Amino acid sequence: MRKNLYLLGIVCTSALALHAQNNPGSNHGNRFEQLGTMLQSPNMYRSASGAPGPKYWQQRADYEIAAELDDAKQKLTGAETITYFNNSPDPLTYLWLQLDENEHDAKSDNQNFNGSKMSDKMTMSMLNGIIKTDKDLGVKIVKLTDADGRALPYTINQTMLRIDLPKALMPGEKYRFKVDWWYNISNRMTVGGRGGYEYFPEDQNYLYTITQWYPRLAVYSDFQGWQNKQFTGSGEFALTFGNFRVHMTVPADHVVGGTGECQNYREMLSPAQYQRWQQAQTSKEPVEVVTLDEAKKAMQNKVAKTKTWVFEAQNVRDFAWVSSRRLVWDALATNVEGNKVMAMSYYGPEAYPLYRRYSSKVVAHTVKSYSKHTIPYPYPVAISVEAANGMEYPMICFNYGRADKDGTYSEATKNGMIGVITHEVGHNFFPMIVNSDERQWTWxxxxxxxxCQFMAEQEWDSNFPSGRGPAHKIVDYMKMPKDQLEPIMTNSENIVQFGxxxxxxxxxxLNILRETVMGRDLFDFAFREYARRWAFKHPTPADFFRTMEDASAVDLDWYWRGWFFGTEPVDIAIDSVKWYRMDAKDPNESAKAAKAVYDKNMDHVARQKNxxxxxxxxxDQDTSLQDFYSKWNRFEVTQDDKAAYDQLRNGLSPEEKIMYDSKKNFYEITFSNKGGLVMPLIIEWTFTDGTKETDRISSYIWRKNENQVTKVFAKDKAVAAVKLDPLRETADIDESNNSWPREAAPSKFELFKATVAPRGASTGDNPMRKAQTK
Known part of the structure; x- marks a missing residue:
């Protein structure tokens, strides 16, 4: 029951998020109201400030694992001992483990509950999803016992396994048990998924990326009890922190990289390789511990013997590894806020032209950038593996980035590789350290x-073509029909447009919050505070929302409500601009203005044509028709006019005289909120002399009327044009109504003719190859 009540409050269905209004039917009192019951109530575990409460607790699980990789059969066999610590206040009568590899079992629901279609061109992955060619996939439990070898009863429900304990595990107690298992490793290039093998027919070798590979504890938490939502392939993982000691027995010519630190490099490496490893500890450039030549020789001369690599990792939530004989391995020591971190890369020959130059340096840059914006990177290593995909684990991640067969590559491939390495290495911080539940809240x-990836990319290269982060790049998504949208606060499996x-x-x-709403100083302090508070803990969305407000003194409930709980877009329009000048009562100015009005009123088409x-x-023909008024200057400034003006001036206070003499221009602008999502007004003024200035008005201008507001601005100079959001900071979906006077947009044909492909965009061309063939 606790779980269900909580999910109603925090996950929020689309209907709840869109219709949770204080004042329905009104033009105010809705978007700026506090979130209230949309967030769970603070308690002793999670405080109202967003920090862990005085009685915060979390579970722990330690693993001792021995695994053997069968390179001939693509089979993995393992035996593990798990020690589970019950730090909760609750007695536990059973434990839930995750068997994520069962996502590939043909009997699992996720193999059947998605729709499918036929097309003119079908890939093996698409066909395999229909006919299930790989029948014998999924974890096979050989034995499950307590620490003394007594069998434990268990139940498997697809990707979840429940162990029924012989007696309740009381608060403060720990429990040790053993699991023996095996599974056939899937071909991730055809079956899909995050881990598995890739086969290279040209040299008849395999690359194994071993992920979600061992039975592991689900999270038991204060806010939902057991997280035992099935793994269906999209929603990722909620995991418990612990310590790992892992023995991996693989072919003797394989190179292994994994979470944590290897304990027996001296035995696993040749003397020359071990010497290079030592050299890498102080090198400022990547050192090839295993060289390209050594990898190529191993690919051709396979051996039958095995070796056992031993890795240890402390205070991590997961363990992943890579194994292959076709790997180059380079390493670079980098200083991250006073701590040495080994930035390392593993990659095959086809990735060598890109990875040798960039990968480890991108790894080093990423941990430095993220450390600056969150907390100092706490682990001793950070690894990037080229595996033609993208997925993250503690201290190790899998990325893509292969050159063409001639060693050249496009700029799009290079930038895509840098982006994915930055992203996957960055996941060390979210969620490997700040350990949120990815299956509930993917965002x-x-x-x-x-x-954070966007910030790191922009710190890597000012011209880096970041695809996500700039406000204007989300516009096409936010203007989509409502039936194709859902709030950010939507469960992972229910998202239509996942990316x-x-x-x-x-x-x-978050980028708009940092740059436009809060400012960098306030945002950066609060964001770092969130990372500091929740490092190595399990935060919820409410903890993030509350911490950002608590550490900045900025009320952001309106922002979370609009951006995270709703689907309304930003579309703010300039409806009208009215220009006013103060009547200074100067008779000369008044006469000039009156004459202009008179001339305008007297002018018409018949008069001009006559x-x-x-x-x-x-x-004119009969002068007898002319009288006093025929010669009278109706705009003449008389002595009486001048006397009245002097009398007025003498009666003014000094402040009033300054105002009368200022000749200020007053512009009354009416704005309408057509999209629904309230945002600041950023107004660029272009004056008649060509100069510009910008006013920034807080979003709170909408609090009394969320649909339309009018505001007057005083300017010393006359205005030629007004433009809303000139730097495209707010993700406004319709810029055609952002200008006064209206700006004509080029037609689609003209726009196409004027377009130049942005830097980094893939155009199907490889200029590097063309340059080399000249």
């Missing part, structure tokens, strides 16, 4: 990480 790791919703929109929202036709007017 808490993907969105926060994509935001835009869980990655791009939250990253954009003059052009040379019409002879009656009063």
């Amino acid at each position: 808490m790791d993907e969105g926060l990480n994509t935001f 835009p919703n869980a990655y791009a929109k939250p990253a954009t929202a 003059k052009a036709a040379g019409i002879k007017y009656a009063v």
Whole structure:
């Protein structure tokens, strides 16, 4: 029951998020109201400030694992001992483990509950999803016992395994048990998924990326009890922190990289390789510990013997590894806020032209950038593996980035590789350290990480073509029909547009918060405080929302409500601009203005055509028709006018005289909120002399009327044009109504003719190859 009540409050269905209004039917009292019951109530575990409460607790699980990789059969066999610590206040009568590899079992629901279609061109992955060619996939439990070897009863429900304990595990107690298992490793290039093998027919070798590979504890938490939502392939993982000691027995010519630190490099490496490893500890450039030549020789001369690599990792939530004989391995020591971190890369020959130059340096740059914006990177290593995909684990991640066969590559491939390495290495911070539940709230790791990725990319190269982060790049998503949208606060499996919703929109929202709503100083302090508070803990969205407000003194409930709980877009329009000048009562100015009005009123088309036709007017032909008024200057400034003006001036206070003499221009602008999402007004003024200035008005201008507001601005100079959001900071979906006077947009044909492909865009061309063939 606690779980269900909580999910109603915090996950929020689309209907609840869109219709949670204080004042329905009114033009105010809705978007700026506090979130209230949309967040869970503070308690002793999670405080109202967003910090862990005085009685905060979390579980722990330690693992001792021995695994053997069968390179001939693509099979993995393992035996593990798990020690589970019950730090909760609750007695536990059973434990839930995750068997994520069962996502590939043909009997699992995720193999059948997605729709499918036929097309003219079908890939093996698409066909395999229909006919299930790989029948024998999934974890096979050989034995499950307590520490003394007594069998424990268990139940497998697809990707979850429940162990029924012989007696309740009381608060403060720990429990040790053993699991023996095996599974056939899947071909991730055809079956899909995050881990598995890739086969290279040209040299008949395999690359193994071993992930979600061992039975592991689900999270038991204060806010939902057991997190035992099934793994269906999209929503990622909620995991418990602990310590790992892992033995990996693989072919003797394989190179292994994994989470944590290897304990027996001296035995695993040749003397020359070990010497290079030592050299890498102080090198400022990447050192090839295993060289390209050594990798190529191993690919050709396979051996039958095995070796056992031993790795240890402390205070991590998971363990992943790579194994292959076709790997180059380079390493670079980098200083991250006083601590040495080994930035390392593993990659095959086809990735060598890109990875040798960039990968480890991008790894080093990423941990430095993220450390600056969050907390100092606490682990001893950070690894990037080229595996033609993208996925993250503690201290190790899998990325893509292969050159063409001639060693050249496009700029899009290079930038894509740099971006994915930055992103996946960045996941060390979210969620590997700040450990949110990815299966419930994908945005808490993907969105926060994509935001930090954007900052790191921009610190890498000012011209880096970041695809997610800039406000204007989310516009196409936010203008989509409502039936194709859902709030950011939507469960992972229910998201239709996964990339835009869980990655791009939250990253954009945070970027707008930093640059436009809060400012960098306030935002950066609060964001670092969130990372500091929740490092190695399990935060929820409410903890993030509350911490950002608590550490900045900025009320952001309106922002979370609009950007995270709603689907309304930003579309603010300039409806009208009215220009006013103060009447200074100067008779000369008044006479000039009156004459201008008179001339305008007297002018009309018939009068102009009569003059052009040379019409002879009656009063001109017969002078007897002329009288006093025929010669009278109705705009003459009289002595009485001057006396009245002097009398007025003498009666003014000094402040009033200054105002009368200022000749200020007053512009009354009416704005309408057509999209629904309230945002600041950023107004650029272009004056008649060509100069410009910008006014920034807080979003709170909308609090009394969320649909339309009018505001007057005083300017010393006359205005030629007004433009809303000139730097495209707010993700406004319709810029055609942002200008006064209206600006004509080029037609689609003209726009196409004027377009130049942005730097880094893939155009199907490889200029590097062309340059080398000249």
